[in-house]
Amino acid sequence: MSDFGEIIKRINKANDIAVYCHTNPDGDALGSMLSLGLALEKKGKKVTFCCDTPISARNSKFVGSNRIVLPNDEVHELGISVDSSDIDRLGGCVKSFLSCKSQIAIDHHKSFKRFTETCYVEKDACACALIIYKLLKEMRLIDKTVAQLLFEGIVTDSGCFAYPSVTPETHQIAAELMLYDFDAADAIYKVYRSMSKERFNLKCRVLAKAKLYCDGQVGVIVFTAEDFAKTSTSPVDTEGIINELIDIESVKVAYALSQVGDLNYKLSIRSKDPIDANEIASVYGGGGHKNAAGCRVNGYLEDIIERIVNLANRRI
Ligand SMILES: [Mn+2]
Numbered sequence: 001m002s003d004f005g006e007i008i009k010r011i012n013k014a015n016d017i018a019v020y021c022h023t024n025p026d027g028d029a030l031g032s033m034l035s036l037g038l039a040l041e042k043k044g045k046k047v048t049f050c051c052d053t054p055i056s057a058r059n060s061k062f063v064g065s066n067r068i069v070l071p072n073d074e075v076h077e078l079g080i081s082v083d084s085s086d087i088d089r090l091g092g093c094v095k096s097f098l099s100c101k102s103q104i105a106i107d108h109h110k111s112f113k114r115f116t117e118t119c120y121v122e123k124d125a126c127a128c129a130l131i132i133y134k135l136l137k138e139m140r141l142i143d144k145t146v147a148q149l150l151f152e153g154i155v156t157d158s159g160c161f162a163y164p165s166v167t168p169e170t171h172q173i174a175a176e177l178m179l180y181d182f183d184a185a186d187a188i189y190k191v192y193r194s195m196s197k198e199r200f201n202l203k204c205r206v207l208a209k210a211k212l213y214c215d216g217q218v219g220v221i222v223f224t225a226e227d228f229a230k231t232s233t234s235p236v237d238t239e240g241i242i243n244e245l246i247d248i249e250s251v252k253v254a255y256a257l258s259q260v261g262d263l264n265y266k267l268s269i270r271s272k273d274p275i276d277a278n279e280i281a282s283v284y285g286g287g288g289h290k291n292a293a294g295c296r297v298n299g300y301l302e303d304i305i306e307r308i309v310n311l312a313n314r315r316i
Contacts, residue, residue, distance in 0.1 A: 014078035023091030031153025034064040039141035052092030083128040085109035111287020126165035129153025147180035216250035246270040253312035
């Protein structure tokens with residue numbers, strides 16, 4: 001793995017840079033991509049912000065999100081992917097990313113699969129934004145806007161500094177960012193606590209149907225196409241709702257199934273130590289972090305639930 005030296009060299013050499021994040025971006029993906037792109041723009045680079053998912057009302061709260069474009073045929077000198085554990089996570093942006101004359105990947109997933117010659121990965125970092133912070137600090141490109149975006153990325157992926165992946169360094173970096181004097185409490189409210197009425201309704205509806213298995217040690221919630229239709233929401237509104245389930249004292253593994261197609265579901269997994277969510281997700285070809293991971297599963301809902309509850313039960 002190359003260090004920042006090679007990355008900075010490549011950034012300095014390029015004039016036309018495109019930054020990429022994964023499909024259905026979360027706060028860390030957006031905070032990392034937007035902070036990096038806006039900082040490079042300040043350095044005089046021409047920057048394009050690419051993501052394959054149209055920005056939702058929820059994500060439009062991130063400064064610079066109005067600059068994000070859907071994948072197109074434009075060819076860029078340098079493509080930088082952030083917060084993507086493998087090339088497929090770029091979704092509709094894969095072709096655009098690969099068409100760049102050179103590529104860099106910066107990531108923090110345990111399940112990272114190398115897809116560029118130059119990459120920088122810290123598998124223990126609780127957010128990709130922590131890595132972008134170190135890079136931009138070395139390049140002396142942090143200002144108030146950039147600091148707030150990095151802080152928002154860290155807040156999102158650390159569960160507001162609550163997950164086991166949070167270290168003294170996480171707090172040190174957050175403290176350094178707060179010195180830039182943005183409104184940190186407001187940033188946390190905006191990206192971590194606030195929600196639309198529609199999302200609240202979805203949450204109530206789905207949590208009311210939550211089921212516990214294995215003496216209350218495994219929790220399952222399901223977001224069906226009907227749940228989305230009845231509450232005027234979409235899969236992007238599911239983010240974080242699974243945490244209510246893992247917060248139940250007896251629950252050691254929490255699952256959220258989100259309907260994507262007829263017999264096709266996105267599975268999110270949360271676990272408490274020592275159970276490894278990344279390892280469970282890898283059974284279905286997915287991945288993520290030790291306590292939070294995801295994958296796709298196909299089949300009838302009842303069969304899927306039986307299979308994933310068994311997977312958890314064997315690890316409890
Ligand atoms: Mn992340």
